[in-house]
Amino acid sequence: MSGVELDGVTLRDQDATILDRISLRLESGRVHGVLGPSGAGKSSLLSLIAGFSPATCGTVRVGGRPLGVGGVIITEQVGLVRGHLVPDPASRVEDTLAFTASLRSHWCDQVALRLLDRFRIPLGAPLSRLSQGELSAVGTVLGLAARTPVTLLDECCTGMDARMRDVFLDELLADLMVYPRTVVIATQLIQEVGPLFDDVVVLDRGRVLLHERVGDLQSHGTCVTGAVEQVDDLVRGLPQLDERELGPAKSVVVYGPLSEERLALARELGLDLSPIGLPELMAHLVEDTHGPR
Numbered sequence: 001m002s003g004v005e006l007d008g009v010t011l012r013d014q015d016a017t018i019l020d021r022i023s024l025r026l027e028s029g030r031v032h033g034v035l036g037p038s039g040a041g042k043s044s045l046l047s048l049i050a051g052f053s054p055a056t057c058g059t060v061r062v063g064g065r066p067l068g069v070g071g072v073i074i075t076e077q078v079g080l081v082r083g084h085l086v087p088d089p090a091s092r093v094e095d096t097l098a099f100t101a102s103l104r105s106h107w108c109d110q111v112a113l114r115l116l117d118r119f120r121i122p123l124g125a126p127l128s129r130l131s132q133g134e135l136s137a138v139g140t141v142l143g144l145a146a147r148t149p150v151t152l153l154d155e156c157c158t159g160m161d162a163r164m165r166d167v168f169l170d171e172l173l174a175d176l177m178v179y180p181r182t183v184v185i186a187t188q189l190i191q192e193v194g195p196l197f198d199d200v201v202v203l204d205r206g207r208v209l210l211h212e213r214v215g216d217l218q219s220h221g222t223c224v225t226g227a228v229e230q231v232d233d234l235v236r237g238l239p240q241l242d243e244r245e246l247g248p249a250k251s252v253v254v255y256g257p258l259s260e261e262r263l264a265l266a267r268e269l270g271l272d273l274s275p276i277g278l279p280e281l282m283a284h285l286v287e288d289t290h291g292p293r
C-alpha cells in the first residue's frame with residue numbers, strides 16, 4: 001500500500017501562488033478528507049498528487065518514491081476522478097470503462113458492473129445523455145474499479161442525489177475492506193461524505209490550516225450552553241468557533257479539549273456541555289477561513 005508525502009511543496013502559476021509550502025503525510029490505507037472554502041487549493045492539491053501539475057518546488061512522494069521520471073508510474077499507482085467529468089459525446093459508458101481498464105493494471109470489472117447496476121446506469125448509455133449526478137456516478141465507478149493504490153476523488157458526488165451518495169459511500173467502504181488503499185476525497189459535502197473520513201486536512205488559501213485524525217478532532221469541539229454571563233466566564237480565553245444568544249441563554253462552540261479546571265467550573269456554574277458532531281465541527285472550521293478564533 002502507498003501513502004503520500006509532500007515536503008515543502010509550492011505550486012505557482014505565473015504570479016499566483018496556488019499551494020504554499022505544503023508539508024503533509026497522508027498515511028496509507030486511510031481515507032483522508034480534504035476540506036476548505038472555495039479557492040482553498042483542494043483541486044490543485046489533488047492534481048499535484050496525480051502528477052498533472054508539477055510542483056514549483058518541494059517534493060511529492062507516493063509509496064516513498066518521487067513522482068515523475070524514474071519514480072512512480074502514475075497510471076498504476078495514482079488515479080484521480082473529478083466530479084466534473086467532461087463527456088465525449090461520441091462515447092458510451094462501456095467505452096469509457098474499457099479505456100480506463102486498459103490504463104489501470106488493478107482494474108476490477110466486477111466492481112464496475114455492480115456499481116453501474118446499483119446506480120441504474122446502462123452500459124450502453126451515451127455519456128452525452130447522462131445527467132450531472134449520473135456523470136459523477138460514472139466517475140466514481142471508474143475511480144473505485146481502477147483500484148489504484150492511491151485513489152483521489154475530487155468533488156466526486158457533484159449532482160448526485162441522496163440515494164446515489166449512499167450507494168457510493170456503501171460501495172467505497174465495502175471495497176476498502178477487501179482491497180485497502182489510500183483514498184483522498186476533496187469535498188464541500190461535509191455532512192454527506194464526512195462519515196467516511198479517518199483523517200481531515202483543512203486548507204485555506206493554499207496552506208494547511210489543520211491536519212488531524214477524526215477521533216482527535218471530535219474531542220476538540222464542545223458546545224457550552226447556559227446563562228450568558230456564566231458561559232462567558234467559562235469560555236474566556238478559549239478559541240471559539242460559533243456563538244448564539246437567545247434571550248438570557250447563550251451557546252458557544254469552543255475548540256480544543258477542556259481542562260479539568262474548566263470542567264469543574266462548568267459543573268459549579270450548572271452549564272451544559274455537549275460534544276458537537278464531526279460534520280458540525282468541520283463546518284465551523286471551514287466556515288471560519290482563518291481557523292479558530
Ligand SMILES: Nc1ncnc2c1ncn2[C@@H]1O[C@H](COP(=O)(O)OP(=O)(O)OP(=O)(O)O)[C@@H](O)[C@H]1O
Pocket residue numbers: 013016017018036037038039040041042043044045188
Ligand atoms: N492555473 C492557474 N493559474 C492561476 N491560478 C489558479 C490556477 N489554477 C487554480 N488557480 C487558483 O488557485 C486557487 C485554488 O484553486 P482550486 O481549484 O485548487 O481551489 P478549490 O479549493 O478546489 O476550490 P473549489 O472548492 O471552489 O473547487 C483559486 O484561487 C484558483 O483561482
